[in-house]
Amino acid sequence: MGVTRKEASLLIRRRRVSCDDVAVRTAASHVDPATQVVRVNGEVVAWHARRVLMLHKPAGVVTANHDEHDRTVFDLVPPDLRRDLVAVGRLDKDATGLLLLTDDGALVHALTHPKRGIEKVYEVTYEGTLVDPEARFAAGVTLADGTRCRPASFEALAPGRCRLVVHEGRYHQVKRMIAACGGHVTELHRAAVGGLRLDPELAPGAVRPLTDAEIDALDGRD
Numbered sequence: 001m002g003v004t005r006k007e008a009s010l011l012i013r014r015r016r017v018s019c020d021d022v023a024v025r026t027a028a029s030h031v032d033p034a035t036q037v038v039r040v041n042g043e044v045v046a047w048h049a050r051r052v053l054m055l056h057k058p059a060g061v062v063t064a065n066h067d068e069h070d071r072t073v074f075d076l077v078p079p080d081l082r083r084d085l086v087a088v089g090r091l092d093k094d095a096t097g098l099l100l101l102t103d104d105g106a107l108v109h110a111l112t113h114p115k116r117g118i119e120k121v122y123e124v125t126y127e128g129t130l131v132d133p134e135a136r137f138a139a140g141v142t143l144a145d146g147t148r149c150r151p152a153s154f155e156a157l158a159p160g161r162c163r164l165v166v167h168e169g170r171y172h173q174v175k176r177m178i179a180a181c182g183g184h185v186t187e188l189h190r191a192a193v194g195g196l197r198l199d200p201e202l203a204p205g206a207v208r209p210l211t212d213a214e215i216d217a218l219d220g221r222d
């Protein structure tokens with residue numbers, strides 16, 4: 001069973017969680033999974049600490065479980081941390097930046113479900129001259145195939161450089177949004193997801209577990 005902290009708090013408030021057959025009254029209760037039996041709705045829960053990893057994805061690796069030709073993002077994870085990991089969304093082979101990997105299906109759902117509209121921040125280098133990008137991003141860019149994107153934000157950083165904040169994760173979304181405004185993306189870097197910024201100390205290709213505070217910050221988002 002995978003639940004977010006918010007869902008766990010709700011279950012506790014509804015007295016659905018017990019520890020050694022005593023109802024757990026507060027989310028601050030301390031439980032020792034090695035010696036105590038925890039039940040949710042009467043069912044014993046198997047206990048394992050979930051893993052949530054931050055990867056600084058370098059260019060040239062693919063977000064896929066296996067690939068015939070290329071290294072995958074999972075090849076960058078130490079073998080003892082790899083089991084059951086999935087990527088939270090994806091980054092293109094040529095894209096770089098923050099990619100979360102986890103074995104917690106509820107967290108993947110919470111961060112990728114379109115209804116939640118979790119924000120993603122991209123730093124983009126492009127060629128060409130964009131036509132009225134601020135207004136078009138704010139209104140919702142219409143892609144070449146007619147798809148209307150949700151409102152997003154466009155901030156010019158320098159000629160041919162911008163920062164975008166988008167709230168959805170369509171296939172090649174950023175490249176298609178920039179193309180719809182008359183440009184061509186040459187570099188794409190994801191700087192943040194749901195308020196979590198890529199650790200500037202994390203080198204391209206490196207991976208580390210999130211801290212508890214970072215996980216709480218992600219969990220707490222609607």
Ligand code: URA
Nearest residue numbers: 091092172173174175
């Ligand atoms: N948008 C893209 O076009 N590519 C990515 O990898 C992520 C967002």
